[in-house]
Amino acid sequence: MKKVVLVKPGEVRVEEAAVPEPRKGEILLKVHNIGICGSDIHIFQGLLPFVRFPVVQGHEMSGEVADPNGSARLKKGDRVVIIPRTLCRECEDCKSGRDNWCKDLKILGVHTDGVAAEYVSVPEYLALKIPDAIPYDVAAMIEPLAVTVHACNVAGDLAGKNVLVVGAGVIGNLAAQAAKAKGARVMIAGRTQYRLDYAKAAGIDFCVNDQKEDLGEALKREFGGGADVVFECIGVETSVNESFLRCRKGGIVIIAGIFGELQRVDMFTLQDKELIVIGTMLYLKSDFEESIALALEGKVSLPPLITGSFPLERFQDAYAHIADKANQVMKVMIKVL
């Protein structure tokens, strides 16, 4: 089978490898689709210091069970997604169901090898069945959707709330859709028009290009002032400070962006407004289940966000396609099967 290895930053190699033999507690999966994530690009560029090379990338995945290896829950041919992290399953947080806090959590494709191959062997507990009505490419978007569903759940009940999403990339778009599905009125702000157009097409209430329009004015017009809840979905200090600025007094700011270094944040505004600032990390199994239900019920629109696909052996071309600013890119898929 083919397997894609990131030998070192910037160098992808397609290798021939034996189909892995599932060990005890593992299942063998035939990989169908792999979504490429912002974090994959950062690893490819060598920007995440804790990643050791060589590494097999890929964590947003759909596939089918090739060998259930004695699983009581799964059979050959079952359509699945994986929750791409391994857990100790013994610590207090694992036992209490807060397993995204597990002291020994490892993300596939980051801390340990990922799924960029024709077959992968993974712990059985990572796999979740998906309904036939969700195609494999859409299923590979359940993982980023679950990131945003978790962020929404961290924020509490969003029904009737005025929500602002700062950043209109894939995570921003999905956060806006998830918040709307949970009953919020949603404004999304960004500077790249085509990304805002995707949000508009998905039915987001207010899409503001903050290069062309004053975001404060737009908030005053639509929400009567600052947002009740702001989702920061970029991961730079200016967007954190923008989020503080655009949140109402006593409001909640959820930090969903991924940061590369220490940030200088506006503590004065945070304190003055008595803001509640909450970090969010990954997801729980329940967020994945909720995401599968949202996709199935059509409460979020995922297929339009898939803007390109490449075969497994062209992984590096997919990265080049994403990096080329001339392309209007949202989610790019590696179509293995």
Ligand SMILES: [Zn+2]
């Ligand atoms: Zn991802």
Ligand SMILES: [Zn+2]
């Ligand atoms: Zn644990």
